[in-house]
Amino acid sequence: MAVKNAVYRRVYVWEFPVRLYHWVNAICVALLIVTGYLIGKPIAIEYGNEAYQQYWFGTVRFIHFVSAFIFFFNFLVRIYWGFVGNTYARWQNFIPWKKSQWHEIKEILKVDILQRDVGERISIGHNSLAGLVYFLTFLVFLFQAFTGFALYSSMSSSFFPQLFSWVVPFMGGDFAVRQWHHMFMWFFIVFAIIHVYLVFYHDYVEGRGTTSSMVGGWKFEREEDL
Amino acid sequence: MSKTPSFREQIERSGVSRRDFLRFCSYAAALIGLDAAGIPKVVQAFEKKPRPPAIWLHFQECTCCSESFIRSSHPIVADIILNQISLDYTQTLQAPAGEAAEKSKTDTMKNYYGKYVLLVEGAVPMKDDGVYCTIGGRSAIDILKEAAEGAALIIAWGSCASNGCIQAANPNPTKATPVHEILDKPVINVPGCPPIADVMSAVITHFLVFGRLPELDGQGRPKEFYSRRVHDTCYRRPYYDAGLFVESFDDEKARKGYCLYKMGCRGPVTYNACAVTKWNAGTSYPIQSGHGCLGCSENNFWDNGPFYRHLASFPGFGIETTADTIGTVVGVGALAGVAAHAITTNIRKRKLINKHIEESANNEKNKGEGE
Structure with a gap:
């Protein structure tokens, strides 16, 4: 027999709160990008209506604000789960504080960029490179939340957005805040492209069910690696 | 030193009727957000309180703030600067010149120490010891610091004094600096290029009626006028x-x-x-x-230009490039990179994938044999 047969066991990697967080987050980010882009660059529609007969731009902004609130609190839940969830959900996965994590980052870079074959065993949860990138993404989440709520604070008298009003003088005015908030929208677009592709790619070269794991929670590991 | 006349005495001398005076007071009360019950307060303040002496300094500016001020909508509001407060020193409007003018300023600073109002129009250049703006042989920094020491109230008129305005625009050759960044005393910022005349007079009215600063926001601007977009x-x-x-x-x-x-x-x-x-x-x-x-x-x-476009140009990429242009290029680049990656994966990893397929086929075969 030319090829050694490997026996795979299934491992419950992503618990329900992690999966729920992921898809709520995905939907929110998609809505925020589409509505955010429209707010920055409204499309020109020709109509004979008077202003009181329509409210589409107001609706677009409303969807943006509602998604933003869900996005932010969903993210807080995920941070909480990083302290109480299973070993794959823990915060330690996101910060490379061990030598072995840096080693894996180098290995993954070889697999992803130089397209080497997968040599060593890759972590079954987030691989170390993915973890680090998600950590940077979380920082961008916070940046977008802070700048977004800061812009929103002048339109709202409620308690929560007012917590962020200090960001505006800190960054030198609404114009600067809006500019940065807009710029980082592109981070999410580029992230989504690369993220989705790399999930498919790793599924393809690892053959461990990476794509479906975010739906069912299961990944597969060679018996000898367990 | 003779008793300083009140504002009412002052305007009665210039022939304004009681009716006009009260009309002005209700107007001023409305501007600073008081209801009808607050009007007597304003009347009292203007009738009884002595007019505070004021020093109005001009540094790096175009005098558009002064121009705006003297065009206040109510005819008597325009008189505020000349009557309600006793304007002892302002380069653009005062009669005396040279040493006489400077003397009236030093006299006010000495005689009314801790009581006078300091109004600043214009930014202060800080580069090269402030040589880019000197008056009477002294730098703007010196003059400002000296005048601020005994001031009861400091107001920065206009964008120059509040945030630097065009003098502080990139590359800011003279290091033009707003007043509140130089002084460590509270400064009321009244930005605008120029600020609205009625807002300027209302800020002074607020001080005269209540004897204290109006409520300020995080950037030192009176909330009454700068809290809404x-x-x-x-x-x-x-x-x-x-x-x-x-x-x-x-x-x-x-x-x-x-x-x-x-x-x-x-x-x-x-x-x-x-x-x-x-x-x-x-x-x-x-x-x-x-x-x-x-x-x-x-x-x-x-x-934050160009003025006629919603988004600013992206720093370092020329005037026509916005964040969206850069974003589109990066996004398309990412898509192209991903597509190229997918193609080369199938070429470079053919062996690996074939191995996986073979492994899977073996499993099927073993399963068949086992049965």
């Missing part, structure tokens, strides 16, 4: 919510008076009272005349 008080706001925008200054939509958001209007990022008090006795304000707001009361508004 021009956008939120704009009469064209309904067009914004309805998604009806001017696409070009000469189109049908511009004629209909739609929202100027896409023409680069800075209303949504500008905090000022323009849409409420308006200008020139409530006649109009920029957006009403069909031109977007330039955001002249905001920090760095000169550097």
